[in-house]
Amino acid sequence: MTEIEAAPASTGGAAGEALPDPATWGARNSHDPTAVRDDDGVYWLFSTDADADGPLRFSGAQIRRSTDLVSWEFVGCALDGVPGPARAHAGAEGLWAPDVVRVETAAGVQWRMYYSASSFGSRTSAIGLAVAPHPAGPWEDRGIVVATVHDRDGHNAIDAQLVIDGARHHLAYGSFFGGLHLLEIDPATGFALDAPAPGAPASSPGTLIARRPRSVDTAIEGPFILPRPGGGWALIVSYDSLVSTYHVRVAVAEDLYGPYVDPDGHEMTDLDADPLTVGLTVLASHQLEGGRGVLAPGHASVLTEPGHQVLVHHTRFVDQPRQHEVQVRRLVWTQEGWPLVSIQPWGGSHEDDDEAAWPSDVAALRGDWEIVDLGGPTDQVAPARRVTVDDAALAGLVPHGRGRFTRSGDAPVDAVVFPAWDTVRGRETLAFAARGPRGTVVVGTAVPEGAVG
Numbered sequence: 001m002t003e004i005e006a007a008p009a010s011t012g013g014a015a016g017e018a019l020p021d022p023a024t025w026g027a028r029n030s031h032d033p034t035a036v037r038d039d040d041g042v043y044w045l046f047s048t049d050a051d052a053d054g055p056l057r058f059s060g061a062q063i064r065r066s067t068d069l070v071s072w073e074f075v076g077c078a079l080d081g082v083p084g085p086a087r088a089h090a091g092a093e094g095l096w097a098p099d100v101v102r103v104e105t106a107a108g109v110q111w112r113m114y115y116s117a118s119s120f121g122s123r124t125s126a127i128g129l130a131v132a133p134h135p136a137g138p139w140e141d142r143g144i145v146v147a148t149v150h151d152r153d154g155h156n157a158i159d160a161q162l163v164i165d166g167a168r169h170h171l172a173y174g175s176f177f178g179g180l181h182l183l184e185i186d187p188a189t190g191f192a193l194d195a196p197a198p199g200a201p202a203s204s205p206g207t208l209i210a211r212r213p214r215s216v217d218t219a220i221e222g223p224f225i226l227p228r229p230g231g232g233w234a235l236i237v238s239y240d241s242l243v244s245t246y247h248v249r250v251a252v253a254e255d256l257y258g259p260y261v262d263p264d265g266h267e268m269t270d271l272d273a274d275p276l277t278v279g280l281t282v283l284a285s286h287q288l289e290g291g292r293g294v295l296a297p298g299h300a301s302v303l304t305e306p307g308h309q310v311l312v313h314h315t316r317f318v319d320q321p322r323q324h325e326v327q328v329r330r331l332v333w334t335q336e337g338w339p340l341v342s343i344q345p346w347g348g349s350h351e352d353d354d355e356a357a358w359p360s361d362v363a364a365l366r367g368d369w370e371i372v373d374l375g376g377p378t379d380q381v382a383p384a385r386r387v388t389v390d391d392a393a394l395a396g397l398v399p400h401g402r403g404r405f406t407r408s409g410d411a412p413v414d415a416v417v418f419p420a421w422d423t424v425r426g427r428e429t430l431a432f433a434a435r436g437p438r439g440t441v442v443v444g445t446a447v448p449e450g451a452v453g
Helices: 084-090
Strands: 034-037 043-047 062-066 073-077 096-105 108-117 125-132 140-148 161-165 168-173 180-185 207-210 220-227 233-239 247-253 280-283 294-305 308-317 325-333 339-345 367-373 385-389 398-401 404-407 413-422 427-435 441-446
Touching: 034 096, 034 294, 034 308, 043 096, 084 108, 084 125, 084 140, 096 161, 108 161, 140 168, 161 220, 168 220, 180 220, 207 220, 207 233, 220 294, 233 294, 280 294, 280 339, 280 441, 294 325, 325 413, 339 413, 339 427, 339 441
Parallel strands: 247 294
Antiparallel strands: 034 043, 043 062, 062 073, 096 108, 108 125, 125 140, 161 168, 168 180, 180 207, 220 233, 233 247, 247 280, 294 308, 308 325, 325 339, 367 385, 367 441, 398 404, 404 413, 413 427, 427 441
16 A cells, blocks of 8 residues: 555645645545445545545545544555556546455455546546455555447446355446446456456446436446345445536345336336436435535445444535545435435444334334435435424334334335434434335434424
């Protein structure tokens, strides 16, 4: 790993101003993040080479370290710049969207990083593979796994995720253009099974699993696939403009290779349905009472640990739309098998993973809540609003234990209620995430009695 001390010194920004020292970044400048945990319990975050304060000063896939998924320390880059083969193919100045996975091999544990090399608006791109004995490195480049050429290929070789399904490995990837694809990987080498030779790029794009029409600029990217409890798979993707309307949607499938469908049965490859309605929105721009406006959250990955799963994503802010940072939120599964996301950022040691102690009585849901409805237009910042949950609102709600509640009929509900940390008020609370009566996702936080909005 290239440590921060070895990175180029800060250079002048606008009007000759000195750029901030990367040692002060913390969570800032983390874009397209993915997190892993090593065998000692330390978290490592890998992200795109980005600097919102000025020109790119170093490259090679940024690395941060944390012990709680809340506070992050920038420690440098995994590689010393863009590896030669990827640079020669794509002409990239930095690496994008690294995906890091722990793999058991015949020789022991190996960490594999699938990185992307490209430039904005181009399909001349490459997904490369680097390996290391530990997330901290040292990282060694192994070459290109998937390559595309702008004037030849309809798809785009960026935004990779390695999906491990038992003894089989698969690579999900793609951004805009020809949509998202999935192809099989040789677990022994980390390269495509259909590559003409070990270390050579894949021969085909694989199976198309999601796309969007030209009417919305084909704006879909950042696939992340994870298994559903009880069987099947969930696909997490990002839609729309990176800097303003970016948001996260999900779909599910019985088979890893699809078709992935939303709750209304729309397939994620459907170009005829209304592109604004395909997929279930689970995270979008919003603002909680007294909180900072969150703008364009997206490019999400999922970290799975004993007791919990968290969505790791970047976001911008309403008051500083150029700035971006990593945020982490609890991911929960509803009784009907949909992955939803907490409106509250992860609270570290304040989080409670004992699902057996989560609310199991509808009476626990009475009271005042601030809620955010994610079913509105994603080009707007959804505001929080107050509601009072009384016996009439709870009528027909069926508890299933472990925080799960459902209601059928004309006003269906599929909800999870769980302990959370209220980051605005600095207190323990309850939060919920639900598919509400209109079929859209509603999220919220319990409000203490007498709290001023």
